[in-house]
Amino acid sequence: MTERKVDDATGVETTGHTWDGIEELNNPLPRWWLWTFYITIVWGVLYTIAFPAWPLISQATGGVLGYSTRGEVAERIEAHEAANAGLVQELNAVELASLAPGDDLHRYAVGRGASVFRAQCSQCHGQGAAGFEGYPNLLDDDWLWGGDLANIQATIQHGIRNETDPDARFSQMPAYGEIFEPEEIDAVVEYVLAFSREPENPDLLPLGEELYLDNCAACHGDAGMGDREQGAPNLTDAIWLYGSDREDVEYSVINARYGVMPAWGQRLSEADVRAVSVYVHSLGGGEVAPSE
Known part of the structure; x- marks a missing residue:
């Protein structure tokens, strides 16, 4: 072990470490720094007790305060749904073709539908709905199954050539x-x-x-x-x-080709299906309902 000694110039004991002839002094840490360090340790312990912190096999410790970020998000979603409950009820009851651009309900449907589209549909049709090879462009007026609101809603609701919805739109070209x-x-x-x-x-x-x-x-x-x-x-x-x-x-x-689209009526709420139908119809290629 290297013998420690007292530095003549400062009167401070050395640590025994020497680099290039320079000895390291054994100066104590500032007390304010030590107390700050101790406080952070205490704070960390108290935080892990109060809030979710320690990971377990299937979940984390809950914390004595019972706080949950997921719970907070759920509360916000519930509050949002409560605030829009009236509009949702109207949207579910209205004849979609009767919605006029500029009406509050139409604006709500387009806004809600845009959010649904970005979350659920853009992976195939693109953020701008211009489509990709094998996935239709929703901006033009070239519709395989019809571009009026009723047909768009039916396509979204039941999907195409899937095996989960008996009402899925189905056609098959021979090879x-x-x-x-x-x-x-x-x-x-x-x-x-x-x-x-x-x-x-x-x-x-x-x-x-x-x-x-x-x-x-x-x-x-x-x-x-x-x-x-x-x-x-x-x-x-x-x-x-x-x-x-x-x-x-x-x-x-x-x-032959065999493109498949999910039946979104099995995954989305009725309001979401109706809203995204209005949104897609509003993109520029939507058609008026055919006359009887």
């Missing part, structure tokens, strides 16, 4: 790769693309037309305009859910 020969695939693709662009190989159009009318027109229509009752897309508007390249269209013909 023609198991039906057509390769040259027939080429002909059908050429004919379908010719609805919206100049054909690259006009010689394939007669065969493509024959195959299309025999196999595809029942859903997409003789003129390729689609059928919303079946969710069959319009092939003439150059709006392609899965891509407009020849390879994309060929893949759709060969393998």
Whole structure:
């Protein structure tokens, strides 16, 4: 052990540590610092007793004050719901098509629907609702199942091609790769693309037309305009859910597509479903209800 000694210049005992000939003095810590340190220890102990602190297997110690951040959030949510209970009741009872932009209830529905959309729908349709490949753009007026409020609500409520809601909207395109020969695939693709662009190989159009009318027109229509009752897309508007390249269209013909949307009526409250329906309808592509 290094022998400690008293520094001649200061009269303070050294610690015995020396670096480059410089000895470390054993000066005590300032008393104010020590007392501050002791207070923080006491404060920490009291805090862990009073508030949730120590993690256990499935939860943390509750603390004698019974404080809970989750409880505080729950109280705020409950207070918010209580404050809007009247509007929620009106929203659940009103005919959505009767809501006029600018009305208090319409503004509430749009605001609430926007929050629901950002939390639940934006992962697929994007924050701005412009969609991605395989997920429809909700800003335009190209609707597979109809763009009026009633149809939007039905799509959100029941979803599409899911296995959880018996009222889910359902349609299925055959995989023609198991039906057509390769040259027939080429002909059908050429004919379908010719609805919206100049054909690259006009010689394939007669065969493509024959195959299309025999196999595809029942859903997409003789003129390729689609059928919303079946969710069959319009092939003439150059709006392609899965891509407009020849390879994309060929893949759709060969393998078919089977997009699935959840039944949000099983996950959201009625008010949330109705609110997000109003919000989506208000984005710019919403349509008026078809006349009876």
